[in-house]
Amino acid sequence: MRRLLYLSAFLLVPALSAVTPLVAVPAITASAGAGGWEAYALGISIGSLVCVIVELGWPLTGPQRVAAEAPGVRWATLLQSLRTRAMALIVLAPVAIVLAVALTQATGSEHETTTVLMAFASAAAGLSCSWYFTGVGRPLRILTSDAIPRALMVTVAAIAVANGAPIWVVPVGYLLAVLYGPAAALSLARDEREGRVTFTLREDLRSIRSQWAAMSGRSVAALYMALPVTLVAAFAPSALAVFAAADRLMRMALTVLLALPNAMQNWVGSASSAVERRHRIQRAILVNTGMGVVAGAGFALLAPWVSTVLFSGTVDIDPLLAVVSGGVLALVCVSRATGPLGLVRYGRIHTLTVSATAAAVVGVPAICVFAALGGAIGAALGEVVAEITAISIQAAALGAAIRRDRGSGT
Incomplete structure (x- = not known):
């Protein structure tokens, strides 16, 4: 209780x-x-x-x-x-x-x-x-x-x-x-x-x-997480209102979902042995991934209807845009577990910077180009590309850390 x-x-x-x-x-x-x-x-x-x-x-x-x-x-x-x-x-x-x-x-x-x-x-x-x-x-x-x-x-x-x-x-x-x-x-x-x-x-x-390593990693990550609305304003201004609506609703959902990884911070950080640490990190990733899949699907179904009510009928989110944004939501839930929970627990903050830099290098141009070609949906696809890039690097580094931890015999 x-x-x-x-x-x-x-x-x-x-x-x-x-x-x-x-x-x-x-x-x-x-x-x-x-x-x-x-x-x-x-x-x-x-x-x-x-x-x-x-x-x-x-x-x-x-x-x-x-x-x-x-x-x-x-x-x-x-x-x-x-x-x-x-x-x-x-x-x-x-x-x-x-x-x-x-x-x-x-x-x-x-x-x-x-x-x-x-x-x-x-x-x-x-x-x-x-x-x-x-x-x-x-x-x-x-x-x-x-x-x-x-x-x-x-x-x-x-x-x-x-x-x-x-x-x-x-x-x-x-x-x-x-x-x-x-x-x-x-x-x-x-x-x-x-x-x-x-x-x-x-x-x-x-x-x-x-704090430089942590700050630089989060700052670079912001280029493809906090900046997309600004990039759309510059490269596809006609799509700004609808993309900003989808992005803001998605960020709202992600803020709510942050409750789970936040609640796990103390739990993961207080593991008293290497075995318990591995177990808690793996469990945190599974739980956050499952939550992300469910939340992403829910967002895809509900966002078009919510936008009509919330924005007084002035902005309507396209169903396809809702699906792509739901995919971004699910991917962010995964990266919150592999990065701030898993890699930070193993002291691999530098890897977060590397993954964020790679995601920004790939994602920012993708958001700009895709937005210019495909408007709001294109910009959301650029976010998907950025998140997949970050998660791939984080997962590889975290897997290596876990194997090394297990190989040490503790």
Whole structure:
């Protein structure tokens, strides 16, 4: 029963996180039509790309790291992660803003302010401390510091837009909630503080360097995971609205499904022997793969109907696009097990960078070319190519690690 409650808490967190950005969509499309949705979605895409760099790889390496640390040590880890991520945001936020301005001008959008504000707000989401509470097994603290404040602020903003406020009120509400999150997280985690913690700029830079492999891998992966909407805006602008709709619904589903690998982080990371480690990793891959297949099929069936309701009839997802996007969803579920669970447990973070780089080298051109030739469906096929490339490399490296582990006789 306790395990069920634990998993339910982890499920509620990503469910709220997934639904929150979409709460405002009906109000935005009813107020500003497909053009308003395109501006909002483009801002999320640009900001999400920058967000991955701002995170500095902490959502990848942090959960299993703090799961193994003593309370006082992991409090210091949390503080240093926030300091270094704040430094990254100060440097990179202008990049998100400039890119948002350039693309809205290139596409002739009338909602530049909305795109710019949403890009900045999504980039600032890299300051989230959800990974910390995942690692220490406190999912309810993610709700109170992160998920619930975001849901409340975006809902209030959506109501305001529905009653005549400009649509840029939505990213402003989201930004306020995003900035509240780190402060609330520090307050909730203060019971683990032991003594005074001091840092220097040299230590901050050393911390950033230590996170370089994880950060670079996630950053490169963002080129084919967070960037497709931006690429479609550049290479197939006429397909932007429908592709952004399918992509956002798929990412929403993936955010909900993140509950399972998140709940397994502590379980995989706390394996006490090599045999138990292999068993848990293999089981995690099987469970996540099965979940991905079921979820992908469900997405293919339901996405066309959901889009009609959610986007106020202004955007309709083609059934074939729904099938291809469902395939992407299933593949991402597999890679979440082979990479952040399996390879990270074996300390093969460098392999994640290699797989992400290969996927980006293959996937980004595929998305661009396929989008120019086949619109939204072509762009989704490019994502499939990228995910298959990444999974192939991860599976080969993980298989080698498991065989070496077994051959050691432990």
